[in-house]
Amino acid sequence: MNAQSVTTHLRTLGHRISRAREAIIEIFSSTTKPLTAIDVLLTLEKVGLPVNKTTVYRELEFLLAQHLLQEVQIESGIIHYESAAQDHHHHLICQTCKQIVAVDPKEIEQGIDKLARRVRINEGFTISDHSLEFYGHCAHCQ
Amino acid sequence: MNAQSVTTHLRTLGHRISRAREAIIEIFSSTTKPLTAIDVLLTLEKVGLPVNKTTVYRELEFLLAQHLLQEVQIESGIIHYESAAQDHHHHLICQTCKQIVAVDPKEIEQGIDKLARRVRINEGFTISDHSLEFYGHCAHCQ
DNA sequence: GCACTATATGCAAACTAGTTGCGTTTGTCA
DNA sequence: TGACAAACGCAACTAGTTTGCATATAGTGC
Ligand SMILES: [Mn+2]
Ligand SMILES: [Mn+2]
Ligand SMILES: [Zn+2]
Ligand SMILES: [Zn+2]
Numbered sequence: 001m002n003a004q005s006v007t008t009h010l011r012t013l014g015h016r017i018s019r020a021r022e023a024i025i026e027i028f029s030s031t032t033k034p035l036t037a038i039d040v041l042l043t044l045e046k047v048g049l050p051v052n053k054t055t056v057y058r059e060l061e062f063l064l065a066q067h068l069l070q071e072v073q074i075e076s077g078i079i080h081y082e083s084a085a086q087d088h089h090h091h092l093i094c095q096t097c098k099q100i101v102a103v104d105p106k107e108i109e110q111g112i113d114k115l116a117r118r119v120r121i122n123e124g125f126t127i128s129d130h131s132l133e134f135y136g137h138c139a140h141c142q
Numbered sequence: 143m144n145a146q147s148v149t150t151h152l153r154t155l156g157h158r159i160s161r162a163r164e165a166i167i168e169i170f171s172s173t174t175k176p177l178t179a180i181d182v183l184l185t186l187e188k189v190g191l192p193v194n195k196t197t198v199y200r201e202l203e204f205l206l207a208q209h210l211l212q213e214v215q216i217e218s219g220i221i222h223y224e225s226a227a228q229d230h231h232h233h234l235i236c237q238t239c240k241q242i243v244a245v246d247p248k249e250i251e252q253g254i255d256k257l258a259r260r261v262r263i264n265e266g267f268t269i270s271d272h273s274l275e276f277y278g279h280c281a282h283c284q
Numbered sequence: 285g286c287a288c289t290a291t292a293t294g295c296a297a298a299c300t301a302g303t304t305g306c307g308t309t310t311g312t313c314a
Numbered sequence: 315t316g317a318c319a320a321a322c323g324c325a326a327c328t329a330g331t332t333t334g335c336a337t338a339t340a341g342t343g344c
Binding site for chain 1: 301302310311
């Protein structure tokens with residue numbers, strides 16, 4: 001899902017495409033990195049489209065409600081967002097330089113699903129989502 | 143590791159055992175639930191040992207530095223702590239009532255380790271830790 | 285038991301991420 | 315081009331957490 005098709009989609013739903021909205025959609029469709037509200041704010045400043053932080057927060061909330069973004073549970077304290085138009089995946093987080101890399105752990109999803117079924121039987125818990133993040137050090141920060 | 147042995151350990155390291163410290167150690171050694179600073183604060187009040195929130199935050203930081211507590215990556219925004227004297231495990235989080243249940247997914251650790259090795263080879267990332275949390279609904283909140 | 289001293293504590297103030305109310309601007313469409 | 319709701323900016327607010335500094339207290343030695 002590229003930026004163009006996202007804005008078209010929103011327009012058909014009757015939503016406006018303001019400059020800020022368009023720019024934020026563009027930011028998320030051109031990276032796979034999970035971004036924070038502050039990341040978005042700073043990127044907009046760099047691109048010469050400064051907006052108020054409230055606008056950024058409200059826009060992230062809006063795009064989340066439209067299922068165009070999804071929250072990523074990384075470190076505690078700061079919400080990260082990434083495009084929802086990505087296959088399910090998990091993350092490697094470098095504890096030194098804080099960079100985040102996506103990892104697509106197909107081989108583990110089966111095990112996770114099996115566990116989810118067992119948990120449902122044993123604990124009566126139905127699982128609708130999971131987060132799996134890896135912490136360590138990237139090649140540079142060894 | 144029970145509360146008694148923890149305080150003895152701290153004493154040998156030259157740390158004092160204040161009433162608040164003792165009570166907080168007791169709280170964490172008598173539950174497996176991950177607790178927030180506020181949880182601890184309220185529990186201390188209930189037990190008739192009210193302390194300032196700053197004390198709670200400083201004590202959690204202290205016990206974390208002593209490796210007697212560990213942070214748990216749950217929802218963003220609030221840091222949860224649990225006793226470090228527990229086997230490695232993960233959590234089920236009910237999205238309705240917010241209760242947290244521990245799950246010991248031995249069957250999945252192998253898969254996670256295999257993935258960690260693959261990631262090390264492919265991406266040059268060395269993984270030292272991971273977090274895996276499940277989100278869903280408990281038996282009560284279906 | 286009493287004094288000493290560093291550690292732990294309380295309080296107030298600051299800080300950060302995020303939220304809310306409200307008046308103003310702007311995108312869309314007639 | 316004008317109407318009007320959606321989006322925006324601003325300022326004030328909140329919750330969780332941190333910091334500086336003065337006071338209280340646990341542990342040691344007398
Ligand atoms: Mn997965
Ligand atoms: Mn594990
Ligand atoms: Zn790194
Ligand atoms: Zn529940």
